[in-house]
Amino acid sequence: SQTIHQWPATLVQPVGSPLSLECTVEGTSNPNLYWYRQAAGRGLQLLFYSVGIGQISSEVPQNLSASRPQDRQFILSSKKLLLSDSGFYLCAWSVWDSGVYGYTFGSGTRLTVV
Amino acid sequence: GESVGLHLPTLSVQEGDNSIINCAYSNSASDYFIWYKQESGKGPQFIIDIRSNMDKRQGQRVTVLLNKTVKHLSLQIAATQPGDSAVYFCAEKETSGSRLTFGEGTQLTVNP
Numbered sequence: 001s002q003t004i005h006q007w008p009a010t011l012v013q014p015v016g017s018p019l020s021l022e023c024t025v026e027g028t029s030n031p032n033l034y035w036y037r038q039a040a041g042r043g044l045q046l047l048f049y050s051v052g053i054g055q056i057s058s059e060v061p062q063n064l065s066a067s068r069p070q071d072r073q074f075i076l077s078s079k080k081l082l083l084s085d086s087g088f089y090l091c092a093w094s095v096w097d098s099g100v101y102g103y104t105f106g107s108g109t110r111l112t113v114v
Numbered sequence: 115g116e117s118v119g120l121h122l123p124t125l126s127v128q129e130g131d132n133s134i135i136n137c138a139y140s141n142s143a144s145d146y147f148i149w150y151k152q153e154s155g156k157g158p159q160f161i162i163d164i165r166s167n168m169d170k171r172q173g174q175r176v177t178v179l180l181n182k183t184v185k186h187l188s189l190q191i192a193a194t195q196p197g198d199s200a201v202y203f204c205a206e207k208e209t210s211g212s213r214l215t216f217g218e219g220t221q222l223t224v225n226p
Contacts, residue, residue: 006157032212041122044158044203044216051212090157094212101146101207103214105157 002027006091006106013113019064019078021109023091026072031093033074035066036105038088050074086113122201124221133191133224137204137217140185144206148214149178149189152201161189161202191222199224 003026013019025031035047046059048066056066063082067075074091091106127133139147145166150158164171164178164187171178177190187204201221205214 034213041221043122043218046213049213088155092157094214096212101212103148103205103207104160105150108155108157110155 002095002097002102002104004091004093004104004106006109008109009107010110011112013081013111015083015113016080019076019081019085019111021076021089021091021111023074023076023106024072025074025093028072028093028095028097030071031095033068034092034094035074035076036090036092038090038108040088044090048076081113083113086111122219122221124223126223126225127194129194129196129224129226131194133189133194133198133222135189135191135202135220135222137187137189137220138185139187139204139206139215139217141206141208141215142182142185143208143210144215145209146207147178147180147187148205148207149176149187150203150205151198152203152219154200158203194222194224196224196226198222 006023032051034049036044037047038044048058050056050068053068064078089109094103148163149161151161152158162173162176162178164180169180175192179188201219203219204217207214
């Protein structure tokens with residue numbers, strides 16, 4: 001079966017510290033991968049998406065970057081966190097499988113920058 | 115497009131009532147639509163989908179209606195229960211693409 005793993009579930013980091021959030025997908029190959037951010041009581045903001053290894057598209061210029069070192073691994077990073085980077089970060093994948101389209105979210109990481 | 119900077123609209127219903135959550139989309143090239151449910155602190159979960167060649171699809175206690183003429187999508191929840199309290203997002207996909215465009219979301223609160 002197809003699953004998506006995202007960790008950690010919660011993270012508290014000081015301002016100016018680095019960040020690395022990881023997302024991995026199982027049970028599928030060559031998925032499109034996405035990073036979203038969601039502020040409290042707000043909608044979903046697409047940050048990055050990737051259609052393949054090493055291919056990253058940025059939707060919103062900011063203090064974050066993304067990388068895709070392997071087909072089923074997507075990493076969200078920052079060199080120096082800002083208070084405004086706090087939020088709920090969601091990874092997602094999409095894939096066409098036998099004519100069926102799937103778009104699935106991970107469980108999210110709650111990031112608090114202090 | 116995405117209204118990520120706005121507070122979510124809210125809908126409050128009594129337990130046992132039917133709920134209707136509405137969504138307007140703007141892209142006439144969209145051919146596939148999904149409704150997601152997001153409980154507090156969790157990722158959005160798939161509820162039901164519908165393709166543009168349909169105008170109605172039913173699941174367990176949920177029905178999605180699609181009106182392509184006015185670009186409107188709705189989610190109907192029958193006999194709403196406290197466990198249905200969550201934020202509900204609609205999403206659309208273009209025929210030629212793989213990304214989803216999400217609506218602003220609606221906070222559903224079910225009162226006992």
